[in-house]
Amino acid sequence: MSNRKFFLHCTQCDYDIQDFKEWFQHNQKCPKCGNAFVEVKYNRDYKELKKLIASNNGDPKNVFHYFDFLPINNPENIISRGEGVIPLENWTFLEDFAKGKYNLDIKVHAYRNDLNPGTGTFKDVAAAIAASVLKENGIKEYVIASTGNIANAYAHYLAEAGISIAVFVPNDALKANEAEVNSYGQKLFRVNGDYAVAKKVAADYAKKYNILMSGGNIDPMRVEAKKTMVFEWLRQIGEVPNVYIQALSGGTGPIAIEKAYKELEGLGLVDKMPKFIMVQPSGCAPMTHGWDKAKEEEFPEGWLHDYPIYENPVTKVPTLATGKPGTYPIIADLVKRSGGEIIEFDEDKLIDVARVVAFENTVRMGPAAAISMGGFFESLHKGIIKNGDKVLINVGEGIRRSPDFVEEMMYTTENVDSVDDCERFDREQYRKQLWDKIENMY
Ligand SMILES: Cc1ncc(COP(=O)(O)O)c(C=O)c1O
Numbered sequence: 150m151s152n153r154k155f156f157l158h159c160t161q162c163d164y165d166i167q168d169f170k171e172w173f174q175h176n177q178k179c180p181k182c183g184n185a186f187v188e189v190k191y192n193r194d195y196k197e198l199k200k201l202i203a204s205n206n207g208d209p210k211n212v213f214h215y216f217d218f219l220p221i222n223n224p225e226n227i228i229s230r231g232e233g234v235i236p237l238e239n240w241t242f243l244e245d246f247a248k249g250k251y252n253l254d255i256k257v258h259a260y261r262n263d264l265n266p267g268t269g270t271f272k273d274v275a276a277a278i279a280a281s282v283l284k285e286n287g288i289k290e291y292v293i294a295s296t297g298n299i300a301n302a303y304a305h306y307l308a309e310a311g312i313s314i315a316v317f318v319p320n321d322a323l324k325a326n327e328a329e330v331n332s333y334g335q336k337l338f339r340v341n342g343d344y345a346v347a348k349k350v351a352a353d354y355a356k357k358y359n360i361l362m363s364g365g366n367i368d369p370m371r372v373e374a375k376k377t378m379v380f381e382w383l384r385q386i387g388e389v390p391n392v393y394i395q396a397l398s399g400g401t402g403p404i405a406i407e408k409a410y411k412e413l414e415g416l417g418l419v420d421k422m423p424k425f426i427m428v429q430p431s432g433c434a435p436m437t438h439g440w441d442k443a444k445e446e447e448f449p450e451g452w453l454h455d456y457p458i459y460e461n462p463v464t465k466v467p468t469l470a471t472g473k474p475g476t477y478p479i480i481a482d483l484v485k486r487s488g489g490e491i492i493e494f495d496e497d498k499l500i501d502v503a504r505v506v507a508f509e510n511t512v513r514m515g516p517a518a519a520i521s522m523g524g525f526f527e528s529l530h531k532g533i534i535k536n537g538d539k540v541l542i543n544v545g546e547g548i549r550r551s552p553d554f555v556e557e558m559m560y561t562t563e564n565v566d567s568v569d570d571c572e573r574f575d576r577e578q579y580r581k582q583l584w585d586k587i588e589n590m591y
């Protein structure tokens with residue numbers, strides 16, 4: 150095994166799976182114990198990772214800057230659209246707000262996944278790694294269930310790799326997601342049911358035709374991809390902020406961040422994991438409700454397995470509509486260990502949040518990203534963000550995801566007949582009006 154670049158280590162029984170061929174052959178389960186949660190380990194000195202992070206190595210072109218710590222052997226199999234080297238921006242207008250309203254001195258960075266060149270979401274890195282691994286392993290067909298964004302990203306990158314993918318989305322998935330999958334000539338099945346039902350039909354399809362299906366949030370390809378977020382933060386700003394805010398559906402983000410921390414152990418680059426503040430939309434917040442109950446009862450024995458399941462959740466953010474959160478035991482445990490919180494944000498206020506951001510710095514967020522942004526305001530209100538905190542907000546998607554949301558952004562239009570109807574315009578007139586909505590949210 151030692152001459153291999155990497156292997157997959159079973160977190161339950163310590164069995165080492167040689168490579169993805171063995172992993173796929175065993176239906177993405179440990180051949181020894183059947184566990185589905187494995188960790189990729191590299192036969193490499195992790196000090197080399199420090200070099201990749203410290204030096205910009207010229208100008209990183211994509212996530213494969215970290216090739217030595219990604220589970221692909223031959224660079225010829227790389228599928229990339231330039232994803233994963235997106236900027237981390239200092240958003241001072243949010244710092245000013247925190248100071249003005251709550252008298253907190255904080256630092257705020259936004260991680261601009263909307264700028265990912267593939268499909269403009271933070272699923273692009275996962276799809277790039279998955280497409281490359283699948284190509285390397287000679288996979289020609291693939292199946293995935295998705296609430297929307299992972300569908301787009303996989304459809305795009307697998308098309309690039311010449312791989313057919315059948316995508317199963319729930320009946321409330323956004324039209325824009327559906328259209329994007331279609332446009333790459335990939336197959337979309339809109340399932341008459343919620344995400345849990347879509348997953349079931351996808352699994353049946355995979356079984357019926359004996360096709361490999363995505364392993365979901367704990368899929369090692371996805372975790373390996375998303376761990377590079379942490380490397381990028383270190384590369385770009387030299388540290389990991391101590392508070393991490395992300396919209397939560399299944400929760401690959403925090404799992405991947407913890408994986409990155411394991412790889413960085415002993416390198417002197419990080420100490421404690423950031424506090425994870427995970428945010429669900431009010432229309433579908435089963436993890437938040439499980440968490441709130443556990444907190445109220447002071448985390449009793451077995452709390453990780455006590456969470457609600459919502460069938461056919463009705464939410465304005467279908468991208469985050471995981472009503473049956475199978476990963477709750479993993480995510481809630483991680484959040485607790487990080488000292489974080491699982492909260493929800495009132496989705497009726499999403500547009501106010503998105504408008505303020507677009508006014509202040511012209512970044513137009515999609516609804517799922519606005520949820521994490523809303524989580525920032527909610528956290529300030531609830532006192533979860535403290536003086537001196539350094540906050541990172543994961544802006545997971547841009548606005549092209551939802552044409553309806555684009556239309557909702559409108560507020561300046563006036564219909565006129567002649568210039569007599571047109572008052573002279575100064576954009577400052579809107580600033581107060583927009584911020585008042587945020588100020589008076591609570
Ligand atoms: C923009 C955006 N943010 C957050 C999430 C949640 O990601 P996860 O499923 O890893 O919780 C998604 C999932 O689709 C997303 O598209």
Ligand SMILES: [Zn+2]
Nearest residue numbers: 159162179182
């Ligand atoms: Zn095992």
